[in-house]
Amino acid sequence: MHLPGKVIAITGAAQGLGKAMALYLAQKGAHLALIDMNAEALEQVATACRDFGVKAEAFTANITVEAEVETVFQRIVAKLERLDGLINNAGIIRDGLLVKVKDGQIDSRLSLADWNSVLSVNLTGVFLCGREAATQMIKLGNGGCMINISSISRAGNIGQSNYSATKAGVAALATTWAKELARYGIRAAAIAPGFIATDMTASMKPEIIAKIESGIPAKRMGVPNEIAQTVAFILENDYISGRVIEVDGALRL
Ligand SMILES: NC(=O)C1=CN([C@@H]2O[C@H](COP(=O)(O)OP(=O)(O)OC[C@H]3O[C@@H](n4cnc5c(N)ncnc54)[C@H](O)[C@@H]3O)[C@@H](O)[C@H]2O)C=CC1
Ligand SMILES: CC(C)c1ccc(C(=O)O)c(O)c1O
Numbered sequence: 001m002h003l004p005g006k007v008i009a010i011t012g013a014a015q016g017l018g019k020a021m022a023l024y025l026a027q028k029g030a031h032l033a034l035i036d037m038n039a040e041a042l043e044q045v046a047t048a049c050r051d052f053g054v055k056a057e058a059f060t061a062n063i064t065v066e067a068e069v070e071t072v073f074q075r076i077v078a079k080l081e082r083l084d085g086l087i088n089n090a091g092i093i094r095d096g097l098l099v100k101v102k103d104g105q106i107d108s109r110l111s112l113a114d115w116n117s118v119l120s121v122n123l124t125g126v127f128l129c130g131r132e133a134a135t136q137m138i139k140l141g142n143g144g145c146m147i148n149i150s151s152i153s154r155a156g157n158i159g160q161s162n163y164s165a166t167k168a169g170v171a172a173l174a175t176t177w178a179k180e181l182a183r184y185g186i187r188a189a190a191i192a193p194g195f196i197a198t199d200m201t202a203s204m205k206p207e208i209i210a211k212i213e214s215g216i217p218a219k220r221m222g223v224p225n226e227i228a229q230t231v232a233f234i235l236e237n238d239y240i241s242g243r244v245i246e247v248d249g250a251l252r253l
Contacts, residue, residue: 001145001235004029007055007082008235009073011063011129012090014041016198017149020224021087021231022049022056028232031055033076033083035129036090037062055080063090063125073132083140085235086133088126088148088170094118095159115162122166126173130188134181143185145235148174149227150192150244155253167192171244178242187241189234194248197221218249 008025012018014036022032026049034049036042039060049056057079061068077083094114100107126148137144153160154167170190177188195201195212201221213220230247234240246252 001084001238003232003235005031006084006235007031007033007076007080008085008087009033009035009076009083009129009133010087010089011035011125013045014038015045016200017193017196017224017227018087018089019045021089021228023052024225024228024232025235026050026052026054026056029054030085031080031082033057033059033080035059035061035063035072063129064120066128069125069128069132073129073136077136077140082142083133083136084142084144086129086144086146087231088129088146090125091122091149091151091166092118093160093163095163096161097159098161110161118162118166122163123169126170130173130177134177134184134186137186138181138184143187145187145189146174146177147188147231147234148190150174150190152192152194152246152248152251152253154192154244157253174244175242182241187234187238189240189242190244191227191230191234192244192246192248193222193227194246194251195221196227197223216249216251218251220249222247222249 008030010018013022013034031054042058046056046058059072061072096110099109148170150171151167153164156164174188174190
């Protein structure tokens with residue numbers, strides 16, 4: 001895919017990795033449809049993208065709500081007249097052990113609420129956005145590319161029953177969509193990042209950061225632009241489909 005002039009939708013674009021992807025793709029000349037629940041921060045990202053001379057529109061929506069997702073993708077095509085890519089990036093974490101034992105007694109259990117909220121955003125939200133994006137791409141007839149942001153936690157990680165299940169799920173969705181949608185010229189892939197330094201990690205205690213980094217073979221966290229670069233690489237390379245690219249400084253769980 002030649003990015004200048006193409007329209008790429010990004011969920012969770014108001015901050016963190018989604019914001020970095022938006023700015024990186026704007027520099028490459030792509031027009032952007034930015035989706036998030038945080039309207040104020042999202043508009044600031046859209047403004048920053050426009051500074052690169054591209055079109056960038058903010059669409060406030062909760063990706064777990066079917067009607068909102070349907071409407072947003074209709075509005076994207078109405079406003080920007082194309083849809084060439086979707087980055088399914090929005091995700092949340094609600095970590096906890098399945099069953100926590102303290103002093104030989106059951107202390108706590110992963111709540112159904114925490115299970116459901118993570119599944120709702122990280123898996124159902126990805127399904128809904130993927131389905132609506134594919135629908136619009138097929139109607140427009142120009143093909144396209146969908147990228148799901150997974151995590152190295154997809155292999156299974158202590159304290160992340162809910163999160164790991166969703167990140168394995170979105171990797172499987174990318175493979176499934178690649179097979180189902182190839183006939184329409186639509187590719188699908190996933191990225192599994194390791195620890196990436198964001199505003200959230202910047203507020204962590206230095207000793208916690210040092211402990212995490214000492215366990216990474218590369219001896220540092222990744223930076224958001226390294227994930228954005230991988231997004232652009234997948235979008236631009238028309239023979240990548242159905243695969244998960246790990247970007248983790250060699251930290252495979
Ligand atoms: N930061 C990291 O080290 C890693 C992040 N990831 C994945 O990368 C993605 C982005 O992560 P970060 O940028 O760190 O997260 P973040 O928490 O900084 O940003 C997530 C964005 O998604 C939005 N969002 C959350 N729920 C939403 C919903 N229901 N509807 C619409 N928007 C919603 C939030 O408002 C926020 O702007 C996530 O899927 C995460 O699981 C994967 C591996 C490592
Ligand atoms: C355990 C993995 C690498 C991880 C770490 C941190 C975050 C985050 O802060 O959002 C993730 O989403 C992860 O997948």
